[in-house]
Amino acid sequence: MNTTCIMCPIGCALSVKEEGGAVVVSGNGCMRGQKYGISEFTCPMRVVTTLIKGAAGGVVSVKTKEPIPKSLVPAALKEAAAFRLQKSVHTGEVVIEDVAGSGVPFVATAEFEAK
Amino acid sequence: MTEFDVVIIGGGPAGMAAALGARKKGVSVAILERDTRLGGILNQCIHNGFGLHYFGEELTGPEYAARFSKQVKEDGGISVFLEAMVLSLSEDKIVRAVSPTEGYLEIKAKAIVLAMGCRERSSGAIALAGTRPAGIYTAGAAQRLSNISGCLVGKEVVILGSGDIGLIMARRMTAEGAKVKLVMEIMPFSSGLKRNIVQCLNDFDIPLRYSTTVTRVEGKNRLTGVYIAPVDEKLRPDLSKEEFIPCDTLLLSVGLIPENDLLTGTSVAISPITKGAVVDEHRQTSLAGVFSAGNVLHVHDLVDNVSEEALIAGEAAALYALGELKGDRSFAVEPSGGVRYALPQRITAAEGKVKIYFRVDKVYKGRTVAVTSLGEVVKRKKTAVMAPGEMQNVEIDASLLKGDVKIFLEEQ
Numbered sequence: 424m425n426t427t428c429i430m431c432p433i434g435c436a437l438s439v440k441e442e443g444g445a446v447v448v449s450g451n452g453c454m455r456g457q458k459y460g461i462s463e464f465t466c467p468m469r470v471v472t473t474l475i476k477g478a479a480g481g482v483v484s485v486k487t488k489e490p491i492p493k494s495l496v497p498a499a500l501k502e503a504a505a506f507r508l509q510k511s512v513h514t515g516e517v518v519i520e521d522v523a524g525s526g527v528p529f530v531a532t533a534e535f536e537a538k
Numbered sequence: 539m540t541e542f543d544v545v546i547i548g549g550g551p552a553g554m555a556a557a558l559g560a561r562k563k564g565v566s567v568a569i570l571e572r573d574t575r576l577g578g579i580l581n582q583c584i585h586n587g588f589g590l591h592y593f594g595e596e597l598t599g600p601e602y603a604a605r606f607s608k609q610v611k612e613d614g615g616i617s618v619f620l621e622a623m624v625l626s627l628s629e630d631k632i633v634r635a636v637s638p639t640e641g642y643l644e645i646k647a648k649a650i651v652l653a654m655g656c657r658e659r660s661s662g663a664i665a666l667a668g669t670r671p672a673g674i675y676t677a678g679a680a681q682r683l684s685n686i687s688g689c690l691v692g693k694e695v696v697i698l699g700s701g702d703i704g705l706i707m708a709r710r711m712t713a714e715g716a717k718v719k720l721v722m723e724i725m726p727f728s729s730g731l732k733r734n735i736v737q738c739l740n741d742f743d744i745p746l747r748y749s750t751t752v753t754r755v756e757g758k759n760r761l762t763g764v765y766i767a768p769v770d771e772k773l774r775p776d777l778s779k780e781e782f783i784p785c786d787t788l789l790l791s792v793g794l795i796p797e798n799d800l801l802t803g804t805s806v807a808i809s810p811i812t813k814g815a816v817v818d819e820h821r822q823t824s825l826a827g828v829f830s831a832g833n834v835l836h837v838h839d840l841v842d843n844v845s846e847e848a849l850i851a852g853e854a855a856a857l858y859a860l861g862e863l864k865g866d867r868s869f870a871v872e873p874s875g876g877v878r879y880a881l882p883q884r885i886t887a888a889e890g891k892v893k894i895y896f897r898v899d900k901v902y903k904g905r906t907v908a909v910t911s912l913g914e915v916v917k918r919k920k921t922a923v924m925a926p927g928e929m930q931n932v933e934i935d936a937s938l939l940k941g942d943v944k945i946f947l948e949e950q
């Protein structure tokens with residue numbers, strides 16, 4: 424796998440592969456790059472931020488409370504797009520429990536008043 | 539006429555931090571904000587990554603804004619005028635504004651902080667050739683329509699410019715079900731953060747082409763497509779390699795310009811490079827008592843830096859209002875050799891630390907930044923890599939300065 428390290432502005436071009444049961448990172452300029460390369464190869468994680476529509480109009484911004492596996496991001500986005508929020512919520516309040524089976528909820532990142 | 543010690547124009551991240559900075563000195567403060575709430579553009583930046591430097595955690599835009607707006611509301615000494623559009627500001631520091639609740643307002647200030655932010659370069663600014671159909675938006679306008687109004691502006695999208703807002707919008711439009719076909723950058727490098735290229739484009743398999751631009755757009759009522767072509771080192775498109783990409787939407791992320799129209803007719807000196815005011819380390823402009831901070835001063839990449847800068851400006855504005863702002867001397871700070879601009883452009887302090895922010899003109903690896911005063915080195919800083927899209931800084935000790943200051947990259 425080839426990727427770009429995002430740990431600092433240098434942005435080393437990383438090459439990550441499995442060799443004899445171990446994950447080997449090359450192209451990294453420092454140890455942070457190695458750690459990043461391994462996590463991107465084994466289980467890349469992302470915080471998902473998106474919008475959820477109110478049942479009677481309006482939108483509220485949400486984020487997954489913790490990073491979720493990158494492979495679940497498309498499913499998480501689909502769940503958010505299909506959901507209609509029925510009530511008013513405060514910042515930090517759970518909007519959808521257990522996003523895409525990740526065990527992590529979507530929480531509101533802004534105040535939302537249902538119409 | 540209403541009077542305040544410090545009047546702040548703009549209630550985004552810069553305005554809010556400036557207000558809190560001024561309140562540290564106990565003066566009366568007013569914020570004039572044209573939107574219906576505080577927070578500025580942060581309210582439409584629903585992605586995360588804000589506050590890593592300032593708060594030590596990753597917040598979304600609305601969360602970052604809320605941290606400050608909560609403090610502003612709880613402070614008790616800050617009058618916030620919402621939906622208040624400032625019309626003019628005079629040399630004697632009278633601010634004229636209109637608002638639906640207050641009508642016509644005249645406010646006399648002892649000190650003013652400019653915190654109006656910036657605006658996006660538009661299709662006119664880049665002389666986009668072709669017809670004028672619907673479907674051409676600046677990335678920030680599309681972001682506002684999406685994230686505040688809940689409207690998706692198109693289904694098949696091409697993005698010109700790899701600025702951060704364009705990259706973020708590529709991901710946002712994809713998340714909302716649109717197909718982002720291509721992101722183009724006229725330069726051979728991106729002006730956006732690495733992190734955004736990886737997480738907004740690569741994660742969603744959106745292609746990015748460097749040294750490529752839009753040559754013309756097509757469409758009568760709605761955009762039907764764009765012609766694109768690679769450019770040479772002088773940024774001239776090679777029309778023999780022009781190709782057509784069908785799309786209904788073109789987003790432009792081609793740069794930001796400080797919004798300083800209010801200063802027309804005042805004596806505030808504007809830098810031709812930053813398009814913001816020329817300031818000293820207190821962020822005081824050439825018009826005494828008028829300060830500037832945030833994107834209206836120079837375009838930042840990180841809101842954390844905006845907050846830091848605005849706190850300095852707000853506190854200094856309060857000191858000016860109290861008649862306590864010191865300025866012993868004025869040494870010019872001049873960029874050269876790879877440094878495109880440096881800010882502040884003047885240093886007045888005789889002691890204490892001063893952080894000089896600067897941008898380089900292209901990508902440099904393994905270079906040393908030097909700061910000299912009358913030819914004598916006062917600071918050297920080694921850097922691994924510097925890119926125009928990432929603002930740098932170097933801190934110097936003002937007591938070492940003996941005269942005008944130069945900042946440059948040392949020859950290798």
